[in-house]
Amino acid sequence: MRLTTHINRRVTQSIMRAFDFAKEIDRPLNTYVVVHLRESERQAATTAFKIIRHKFRDWLAYKAKQQRVAISPDYIYAFENPDDDDAPHVNWALHVPDRLKAEFEAKLARWVEKVQGRIEPFDIHVQPITPSHAKRLAKYICKGTDAAFVSYFYLDEVHEPQGEIWGKRAGVSPSIGTAIRKEAGFRPRRGRAARFYPRSASGLASHPTMT
Numbered sequence: 001m002r003l004t005t006h007i008n009r010r011v012t013q014s015i016m017r018a019f020d021f022a023k024e025i026d027r028p029l030n031t032y033v034v035v036h037l038r039e040s041e042r043q044a045a046t047t048a049f050k051i052i053r054h055k056f057r058d059w060l061a062y063k064a065k066q067q068r069v070a071i072s073p074d075y076i077y078a079f080e081n082p083d084d085d086d087a088p089h090v091n092w093a094l095h096v097p098d099r100l101k102a103e104f105e106a107k108l109a110r111w112v113e114k115v116q117g118r119i120e121p122f123d124i125h126v127q128p129i130t131p132s133h134a135k136r137l138a139k140y141i142c143k144g145t146d147a148a149f150v151s152y153f154y155l156d157e158v159h160e161p162q163g164e165i166w167g168k169r170a171g172v173s174p175s176i177g178t179a180i181r182k183e184a185g186f187r188p189r190r191g192r193a194a195r196f197y198p199r200s201a202s203g204l205a206s207h208p209t210m211t
Helices: 009-024 045-069 098-116 134-141 178-184 201-205
Strands: 031-036 075-080 089-095 124-128 170-172
Touching: 009 075, 009 170, 009 178, 031 098, 045 075, 045 089, 045 098, 075 124, 075 134, 089 134, 098 124
Parallel strands: none
Antiparallel strands: 031 089, 031 124, 075 089, 075 170
């Protein structure tokens, strides 16, 4: 696994744009989750979270089939380890349909417990994301961005080194990632509201599986 000390420019940009794109296609990132994951010789925190993401994907696929509707796994995430210890945490912003929110929270606790073997009282925090707070949350999640690009992304007020992370530090789900945004004709403008120019229905109808 690769060791990183910051989120690189490309990933920070993708996270920011994913927030805007999700809102434009009416699948806003409406749920904010913080999960504390303990490192061990058997499993890195990033590996544990990858398993949790796959459980989320599989659960959504099951609910989509059950309800005969399309539900894509839309999310962004970034790890933090400011104390450089064996208990990093991940900030996870995702879209959960309103009708599934209660079930999601119950499932999340089971996923974390299964992956870690146990769950402590403060291992999981879940709260809604309001539209007015979404952009500020995006900046907060990206506060560990490479110092060379802090001013470029207007992160001066929140920037703080977030320690060392082994494995994939941050990412965006394929369903709202760079390829889908490009296919949909999404054209953000730095410093101004992002604009959306749909070129074809395929860009909005695609629901790639999560990696």
